[in-house]
Amino acid sequence: MSKTLFEKVWDSHIVDSVESGQEILYIDRHFIHEVTSPQAFDGIRRRGTGLFRKNRIVATADHNVPTKDQHLPIKDLLSKLQVDTLIQNCDDFDIELYGLGHPYQGIVHVIGPELGITKPGMTIVCGDSHTSTHGAFGAIAFGIGTSQVEQVMATQCLLLERPKTMRITINGNLADGVSSKDIILYIISKLGTAGGTGYFVEYAGSAITALSMEARMTICNMSIEMGARGGMIAPDEITYDYVKGREFSPKGDSFDKAICHWNTLYSDEDAQFDKEYAFEAEEIPPMITYGTNPGMGIGISDKIPKSNSESFKKSLKYMGLEMDMSLLGKRIDHVFIGSCTNSRIEDLRIVADYVKGKQKAEHVKAMIVPGSKQVEKQAEEEGIHEVLKEAGFELREPGCSACLGMNEDKIPEGEYCISTSNRNFEGRQGPGARTMLVSPLTAAIIAIEGKIVDTRNFVNEVVTA
């Protein structure tokens, strides 16, 4: 019987089916962080079950950590308590922790792939919705709640209803200055924030297979913003090249064997999806969001649409914007480049390539937060560090930072922030902060210009890698 990529991976992890239609799914890797794990550890202690497979758990501290002076004790006492609790729990239960000060520390969805922990064909979960990122490797990866974190700790399994399958195909070539972030913002603007609810999405087509692993991760990362449980892309040579030689990747013979298996991970030609969409790459412009959910996106030179919906009006009021208005020329005070969507080495390279020899606009505060210690190190080795500093960008230490404003990196009330993160919800980057989501290249251009511009007029200056 022909199967989709999703079905192949899912089916190979089914322990049992329950009468009511639920299935017991075996989980290969479980990432944990300080925010959504403490209550799960509590539960484990209360039940006295212990951990079922501690070697399948990897921990890091990312959501709540400062991005300045990480070698000093955390100043915010509540943050410190949470990070200390993680350390204590990992110690008590003997779990591998890449905490502050560890060379592997970083945002959980950045470190998994870069350490070779994330591999094709796996099932991966984490108490964080952007776990969908790991789907870029042809893994089934999705976010779970804390009760489920506890389930996986206690049994390495989850009880789940099988999601429906959706395929989104994008064929053709992207225009200059358009990147994977624009692809996903475009898709979400078309499908809406609930368009994917109940589905697991596979991204396919020539515009997708042409992308690097970093770019694929950006797309899968934001699957959740259209309501989908996760997104995935069939593994190919680009995937294998990325995985090869990383810290925890299989080596030698094992790697060759793995490739034999990974080569079977694709949707069969006549496999049936519950839903299909197709878009043309040529039609995708550089995107920007104007509202308070990621579905409220437009081409950067388009006008804000009109709508009678109360939620829509409320959203524009929060953003200080009006219907039918163009965003071009709008002054911007903050630029944030970071988050598990766009803080990988490739993102930093794109920014550095553009800003090299330029200066950020004087009034702009431009902050770059690398996704991990490894990204930070590589940036230093490549001299990206210097380029960014010379252009007036502030380089921070790794963490989630202003993506969700749990630490002190917040945007002041009422001010606009051009951000490469994934959510523009009210107050996401701090109470009253106004977030506009864009690609790293667009963020770089706006940081230099100090206002929103049609980035296509600037891309000729970009040296394409």
Add this chain to the structure above:
Amino acid sequence: MEKFNTLTSTVIPLPNEDVDTDQIIPARFLKSTTRQGFGENLFKDWRFDSDRKMKDGFILNDPSYSGSILVAGKNFGCGSSREHAAWALYDYGFRAIISSYFADIFKGNALNNGLLPVQVSDDFLEIIFELVESEKNTELKIDLVDQQLSIPGTIYSEKFNISAYKKTCLLNGYDDIDYLISKKSQIEQFEQTHIEF
């Protein structure tokens, strides 16, 4: 987990669509290491201004509305996987949420914490909002056994869906972990043949 059977209560109407988890419980309140106390910060930025003064006009600040059922606009609970959203609603005193659409992860989290998400048709949701607007003390009755939501004293009622397994769990106050733990030997057996590359 607390058992759920039937619930009759007045309701709090929140017609906004796409209420995301960052509104339900803003990220800066996720620093706790226990499950308790999140109710205080439920809808924090909608309830209070930056000087901690109550904001007029937000429904939870209006003393004429009360009850343990929240009726919300379409696509409730979108956004992050933080279970804190479900804890905050529960801790505040809600036992059921009614909407015409729920985000996936939120729905699962709610069910795992004894908070019942009841999905109704757009039309029925509209009727509830209208009735509550004209009569603040309108009560709703949720009968989990019959999977029926009704408005006592009116002709209005609607059946709702819930997986048979989740229903049993709620009726008995069991959770998924109890069930999975009972399957341990089967899980170990699966591991014998499961190859991971």
